[in-house]
Amino acid sequence: xxxxxxxxNPAERLGQVxxxxxxxxxxxxxxxxxxxxxxMVTGAFFFLVGGLLAMLIRTQLALPAQTILSAEVYNxxxxxxxxxxxxxxxxxxxxxxxxxxxxxxxxxxxxxxxRITSLGYYCYLFGGLIILSSLFLGIAPDSGWFxxxxxSSQQFSPGPGSDFWLVGITFVEISAMAAGIELTVSIxxxxxxxxSLRHMPLFAWYILATALMIVFGFxxxxxxxxxLELERAAGMPFFDVAxxxxxxxxxxxxxLFGHPExxxxxxxxxxxxxxxxxxxxxxxxxxxxxxxxxxxxxGFISFGLWVHHMFTVGIPQLxxxxxxxxxxxVAVPTAIQTFAWLATLWTGRVTWNLPMxxxxxxLIVFVAGGxxxxxxxLVPFNWQVHDTHFVVAHLHYVxxxxxxxxxIAGLYYWLPHLSGRMPSERLGKxxxxxxxxxxxxxxxxxxxxxxxxxxxxxxxxxxGVGWDWLNLLSSVGSFIMAAGIALIILxxxxxFRFGRKAPRNPWQADTxxxxxxxxxxxxNFISLxxxxxxxxxxxxxxxxxxxxxxxxxxxxxxxxxxETYGSDAITGRIRDVIHLPGNSWLPLFASxxxxxxxxxxxxxLYPVALLGVLGAAVFLLRWGWENGAHPKAAPVCAxxxxxxxxxxxxxxxPGRWGMVVTLLANGTLYLCLLFGWFYLWTASPHWSAPQVSxxxxxxxxxxxxxxxxxxxxxxxxVHRLTAGDxxxxxxxxxxxxxxxxxxxxxxxxxxxSAPLAVTEQSHDAMLLVMLMYLLxxxxxxxxxxxxxAWRVRLGWVNRALPYEPVVLRPFWGYTLGIYWLSVVxxxxxxxxxxGAA
Amino acid sequence: MMRGDHPIHLVTGLTLWFxxxxxxxxxxxxxxxxxxxxxxxxxxxxxxxxIVLMTVAMVLLLGTLALRCxxxxxxxxxxxxxxxxxxxxxxxxxxxxxxAALVVGLPxxxxxxxx
Numbered sequence: 001x002x003x004x005x006x007x008x009n010p011a012e013r014l015g016q017v018x019x020x021x022x023x024x025x026x027x028x029x030x031x032x033x034x035x036x037x038x039x040m041v042t043g044a045f046f047f048l049v050g051g052l053l054a055m056l057i058r059t060q061l062a063l064p065a066q067t068i069l070s071a072e073v074y075n076x077x078x079x080x081x082x083x084x085x086x087x088x089x090x091x092x093x094x095x096x097x098x099x100x101x102x103x104x105x106x107x108x109x110x111x112x113x114x115r116i117t118s119l120g121y122y123c124y125l126f127g128g129l130i131i132l133s134s135l136f137l138g139i140a141p142d143s144g145w146f147x148x149x150x151x152s153s154q155q156f157s158p159g160p161g162s163d164f165w166l167v168g169i170t171f172v173e174i175s176a177m178a179a180g181i182e183l184t185v186s187i188x189x190x191x192x193x194x195x196s197l198r199h200m201p202l203f204a205w206y207i208l209a210t211a212l213m214i215v216f217g218f219x220x221x222x223x224x225x226x227x228l229e230l231e232r233a234a235g236m237p238f239f240d241v242a243x244x245x246x247x248x249x250x251x252x253x254x255x256l257f258g259h260p261e262x263x264x265x266x267x268x269x270x271x272x273x274x275x276x277x278x279x280x281x282x283x284x285x286x287x288x289x290x291x292x293x294x295x296x297x298x299g300f301i302s303f304g305l306w307v308h309h310m311f312t313v314g315i316p317q318l319x320x321x322x323x324x325x326x327x328x329x330v331a332v333p334t335a336i337q338t339f340a341w342l343a344t345l346w347t348g349r350v351t352w353n354l355p356m357x358x359x360x361x362x363l364i365v366f367v368a369g370g371x372x373x374x375x376x377x378l379v380p381f382n383w384q385v386h387d388t389h390f391v392v393a394h395l396h397y398v399x400x401x402x403x404x405x406x407x408i409a410g411l412y413y414w415l416p417h418l419s420g421r422m423p424s425e426r427l428g429k430x431x432x433x434x435x436x437x438x439x440x441x442x443x444x445x446x447x448x449x450x451x452x453x454x455x456x457x458x459x460x461x462x463x464g465v466g467w468d469w470l471n472l473l474s475s476v477g478s479f480i481m482a483a484g485i486a487l488i489i490l491x492x493x494x495x496f497r498f499g500r501k502a503p504r505n506p507w508q509a510d511t512x513x514x515x516x517x518x519x520x521x522x523x524n525f526i527s528l529x530x531x532x533x534x535x536x537x538x539x540x541x542x543x544x545x546x547x548x549x550x551x552x553x554x555x556x557x558x559x560x561x562x563e564t565y566g567s568d569a570i571t572g573r574i575r576d577v578i579h580l581p582g583n584s585w586l587p588l589f590a591s592x593x594x595x596x597x598x599x600x601x602x603x604x605l606y607p608v609a610l611l612g613v614l615g616a617a618v619f620l621l622r623w624g625w626e627n628g629a630h631p632k633a634a635p636v637c638a639x640x641x642x643x644x645x646x647x648x649x650x651x652x653x654p655g656r657w658g659m660v661v662t663l664l665a666n667g668t669l670y671l672c673l674l675f676g677w678f679y680l681w682t683a684s685p686h687w688s689a690p691q692v693s694x695x696x697x698x699x700x701x702x703x704x705x706x707x708x709x710x711x712x713x714x715x716x717x718v719h720r721l722t723a724g725d726x727x728x729x730x731x732x733x734x735x736x737x738x739x740x741x742x743x744x745x746x747x748x749x750x751x752x753s754a755p756l757a758v759t760e761q762s763h764d765a766m767l768l769v770m771l772m773y774l775l776x777x778x779x780x781x782x783x784x785x786x787x788x789a790w791r792v793r794l795g796w797v798n799r800a801l802p803y804e805p806v807v808l809r810p811f812w813g814y815t816l817g818i819y820w821l822s823v824v825x826x827x828x829x830x831x832x833x834x835g836a837a
Numbered sequence: 838m839m840r841g842d843h844p845i846h847l848v849t850g851l852t853l854w855f856x857x858x859x860x861x862x863x864x865x866x867x868x869x870x871x872x873x874x875x876x877x878x879x880x881x882x883x884x885x886x887x888i889v890l891m892t893v894a895m896v897l898l899l900g901t902l903a904l905r906c907x908x909x910x911x912x913x914x915x916x917x918x919x920x921x922x923x924x925x926x927x928x929x930x931x932x933x934x935x936x937a938a939l940v941v942g943l944p945x946x947x948x949x950x951x952x
Contacts, residue, residue: 318950329937
């Protein structure tokens with residue numbers, strides 16, 4: 001930025017620094033507002049696709065013995081309906097909403113990793129389009145949205161449908177993981193000064209819990225998808241009984257993800273409810289502490305329910321009882337939240353308007369869905385209705401009631417924030433009633449259809465078995481619901497042109513997002529205030545004006561950096577100033593390369609896939625290069641702040657937190673691999689382990705000793721660096737790079753020299769996956785250390801800039817931990833199994 | 838006296854609950870695979886006994902932690918309000934985890950393990 005463009009007006013200067021480029025340059029935007037909106041608009045597109053599929057399904061089932069859709073097409077449609085709605089609509093839309101709202105609610109200018117937001121969006125977009133393309137090519141997945149093996153395996157699904165699902169969904173999950181990690185770190189480390197945990201808006205508590213659930217909940221499915229794709233593409237028999245695998249392993253891994261997923265969808269929606277009800281009841285939510293406790297409890301207990309989706313696979317009654325009881329226990333925190341909402345409404349002065357109408361619909365539908373959930377938690381009842389339309393009705397009550405109704409309430413509530421205009425009650429109310437009536441007509445009756453024995457996933461049925469009129473009415477209801485949704489879309493579209501201009505804070509809300517302009521500027525706030533209350537705009541009604549007048553922190557941007565406060569995770573005390581990266585093409589290029597990898601895997605062009613991996617690695621490493629004191633980030637200058645300092649001048653910035661949260665996700669994936677290993681050993685009828693491990697223990701120990709030396713030295717170097725001693729830092733890091741490379745070469749030798757029969761025995765296939773996992777970590781850690789050594793030479797890492805080696809330190813520690821754990825679990829423990837089973 | 842206001846307490850109780858939950862499920866599954874007790878013994882088996890012991894130990898541990906966390910909350914005159922908030926919510930989370938362990942473990946008293 002040249003001096004001629006500088007201005008003393010804070011708003012104008014901030015506008016220059018945070019500018020979103022127009023035209024093609026918009027693809028390089030990293031602003032959370034723009035990307036959050038893109039997530040939501042893309043999610044809405046996929047919702048319409050999923051909805052269209054639903055209409056076709058209901059058309060087919062409206063009358064008995066219809067042939068509008070063939071069995072093959074019907075299978076593709078119901079699989080894609082579930083897949084699109086769960087993976088491409090529900091989660092990304094809620095992520096987008098959180099990405100848009102969270103920084104504004106916690107008084108920050110952006111999320112702490114804006115380029116990751118961008119990468120997440122493109123992975124979602126490209127992954128979604130890849131999955132959707134299969135539908136138009138007539139080769140969509142057709143094994144159900146949970147892709148049970150062996151139906152989804154090569155033998156019974158020889159076409160590329162399952163591959164599209166596995167590769168595409170894994171690609172989309174990168175997006176979810178990215179959002180989970182950055183939302184966690186942003187909520188913990190970028191709140192407004194003084195906003196301690198007890199002052200945090202409840203919506204932020206909900207999103208924090210959701211984000212952490214994504215971090216721990218998605219890795220099981222990522223691992224399962226990798227294993228199944230390896231089975232389909234390379235013949236590794238993880239789920240094939242004949243090769244020592246077990247198809248039930250897929251169900252465990254899928255539902256380890258799948259049940260938390262329900263709460264990953266519900267909790268943000270409940271966050272909307274807990275935000276809107278106090279605003280329209282004109283009083284704080286009753287029982288803030290109880291609700292926080294309920295959120296935490298739900299987050300944990302939802303991980304102990306997964307087997308309730310598997311009650312009919314033949315596990316012991318006592319095991320079923322554990323999961324049955326846990327399934328009933330999880331209803332308690334949800335009930336506590338429901339009573340808190342009712343008590344707030346009871347004791348408040350409620351304004352009944354359009355958003356509240358949707359909240360009312362939510363309360364009715366979701367409570368009904370919760371009750372049928374408790375019914376399904378009872379094992380004998382579950383057996384009776386398993387795989388019937390009763391389950392379909394229940395899950396739609398929970399998901400549509402628990403997510404869609406609050407989402408539309410939130411859409412109407414925050415619409416003025418997006419457009420600066422108010423929604424219309426005239427179109428909105430009929431839209432609600434048509435949707436509400438249509439939904440209940442469709443799915444309330446479907447409970448009966450299920451109780452009368454109609455199974456799920458059948459493309460037609462015979463007349464005269466008592467299902468005819470119920471199916472017809474359900475189909476009529478679904479068309480009424482579709483009309484309601486069409487009205488909502490029309491209403492929202494028209495409001496941009498005809499909506500009444502919204503005043504500032506039109507609902508008299510209490511949270512900080514209403515202190516921005518509407519629509520919000522890319523920097524959100526001109527100045528960042530101290531927040532010592534849960535209801536900043538109720539307690540300080542003049543706050544928006546004083547923030548806009550630049551009377552609070554970080555109002556100046558003449559340095560040209562994008563800045564927001566970094567605060568203490570508990571107290572909200574200011575610790576540093578986080579400088580954020582500007583617009584960048586790197587996330588788009590990296591995700592394009594990953595898209596090339598996915599498509600190449602689908603068409604089995606493996607050399608091209610390898611090129612894609614290399615391309616993505618180059619762009620991601622370049623991305624990491626433009627950090628810290630790099631000229632494009634925050635080069636050292638004479639007038640940079642010291643109280644508080646820039647985060648890249650400290651030892652504990654958001655990058656370190658991001659690394660730790662990423663490793664938590666990574667560790668979950670690894671634990672799932674261990675679970676798979678022990679599960680196959682315990683449960684697979686044809687599991688066999690050789691008398692002597694095919695991987696040389698001696699070579700593995702040698703590689704491990706090298707790694708131990710590297711990590712111990714790295715920790716010592718970083719300890720000295722943080723103590724202010726950077727003597728010999730560069731040469732030492734180069735030395736560690738060489739040792740790390742030596743470790744990697746020895747490990748590679750151990751892998752290549754092992755006579756693994758990976759297509760014959762799941763034991764050997766598991767060993768190969770473990771070795772590849774270790775090789776990946778060793779390689780990444782070594783390359784990143786080499787880059788650090790290089791940055792020392794350029795003067796971007798030294799005792800005044802110790803940040804980056806500190807960020808890398810947990811990665812080395814993790815690499816060492818999993819290495820020795822793998823040696824013990826995969827190589828030593830099998831020695832006690834006594835050879836072939 | 839344990840400091841009840843450390844943020845780790847917010848998640849420790851339910852993390853312990855989840856670890857216990859996995860442990861009893863693993864004990865049951867591995868036990869039934871490796872050394873299944875005779876069906877005729879009903880719920881009076883070594884597997885049930887092990888799970889009951891694990892449950893009792895976990896409930897006692899979580900209950901104790903809940904009590905200590907509650908007592909460890911800074912009093913109004915000696916600590917900032919964020920600390921009391923954390924300590925009280927954490928104590929409740931320990932208690933919730935204890936109750937959840939008790940409820941989930943209860944069927945072990947009645948059901949045979951491997952059928």
